[in-house]
Amino acid sequence: MLRVGVVGVGMMGQHHARVYSELAKEEKVELVGVADANFERARGIARKFGTIPYADYRELARENLDAVSVAVPTSLHKDVALEFIKGGASVLVEKPIADTIENAKAIIIAAEEMGVTLMVGHIERFNPAVMRLKELISQGELGKLVTISAKRVGPMAARIRDVGIIIDLGVHDIDVISYLFGEPVRTVYARAGNVVHPAGVEDHALITLGFDEGTGIVETNWLTPHKTRTLTVVGTVGIAYLDYIEQNLKLYNSDWVKEAKIRRREPLRNEIEHFLECVEEGKNPIVDGKGGLHALKVALLAQQSARTGEVTEVEV
Template sequence: MLRVGVVGVGMMGQHHVRVYSELAKERKVELVGIADADLERAKELAKKYGTVPYGDYSELAREGLDAVDIAVPTSLHKDVALEFINHGTSVLIEKPIAETVENAEAIIEAAEEKGVTLMVGHIERFNPAVLKLRELIDRGELGKVVTISAKRVGPMAERIRDVGIIIDLGVHDIDVISYLFGQRVRTVYARAGNVLHPAGVEDHALITLGFKDGTGIVETNWLTPHKTRTLNVVGTAGIAYLDYIEQSLKLYNQEWIKEAKIEKKEPLRNEIEHFIECVETGKRPIVDGEAGLHALKVALLAQKSARTGKVLEVEE
């Protein structure tokens, strides 16, 4: 049984703790402890889920964990990840992998040197509707895919202070669109700005992604009063409409309309179970460090493109 821990128990981290607690009840893991700079918050959740609270993640790192789940602010990813990796602990890091390419590369290199599993939490890769859509694309149901466009909009997120919307939200669809095309992004062009967010970071963006065989478009903002998470795929033989939240997928062509049968399941649970399997078996995660690094590179270039007004090439 894997000994696991969670670092960062804020808005997202608390859900990670809940899932590990459920898995612990099923005797799939042992939730050794949770750490947060807000020790009272850690104590509150530890009491609720029957584990041990830590105010200093370094103390948790010394507990001999097999795996740790890191859900701290992006700017802290490198320091926290390296602390655990250096103790021989496998790591799941919430997206994006880091705030800079250099820090992301440092995490990847350390994990390779220590021989531990490194996975990046791009949760939409584990959405049952996305997995079904990739299956249908691979089967040729839509013919040759020409464009993929995503809309990820909603109210302002006051909790996000250290990054803009491209890094916080746009990176989801950058990764998913690349996954659905089965290709890396080659060029990036973006327009972005700040209207309301008090931190001064961009709170709306429109990103165009150039691929070898098609185009991706990501629309994202913190200005829309209601949350929308959708993705459309246009192919030579039809079009697909996906709703991330509803986990629904509809396909249209000239003759029929049909809805895919999807067994709905919490993407976070799927993600964490995959991480545990990779740690146990040694197989490479489907969202490894390199995939996380590519999504980050593209997101950072989108920010730069918005500042310069230029189409930028993605270097590999």
């Protein structure tokens, strides 16, 4: 039975702890502990899910874990991830993989040297609707892809303090669009700005992603009073409309309209189960360190493009 832990039990991390506790009840893992700099928060989550709280993640790292979820602020990802990797634990690090390219590479290299699994938590890859859409695209239901447009808007989340909207939200759809096209992003052009946030912290953005053949568009903001998470995929023989939240998918062509049969399931549960399977079987995760690095690189270049007003090429 894998010994697991969670570092950072804020808005996202507490859900990691919940899923692990559910798996523990099924005797699939042992939730050894949770760590958070806010010890009262750690203690409350630990009490709720029947585990041990730690104020210092380094103490949890000494508990001989097999795997850990890292859900701390992005600027801390490198230090926390390396602490566990050097102890031989596999790591599921929340997106984005790190705050800089250099720090992301440091995590990837360390995981490779220690021979442990590194997975990046791009959770939308594990949304049942996205998984089904990828299958249908692979089967040729839409023909050759032409454009993929994403809309991810809503009110500001109080938990976000250390990054702008491109890194926090835009990176989701950057990753998904690249995944659906089946190739890395080649060029980036973005417009962004801040309405209610301080200078340098964008709260709205429109990002254009260039591929060898096809274009991706990401619209995202923290200004819309209601949450919307949608994706539109245009192909040469059909079009698909996906709703991330409702987990539904509709396909249209010149002859028919049909709705894909999708078994609703929590994406985070899918993600964590996949991570644990990779740890146990030594498989490469769907979103490995290199995949996470690419999404981060594109997001950072989108920020750069928004500042310079120029189309930026992505080194692959």
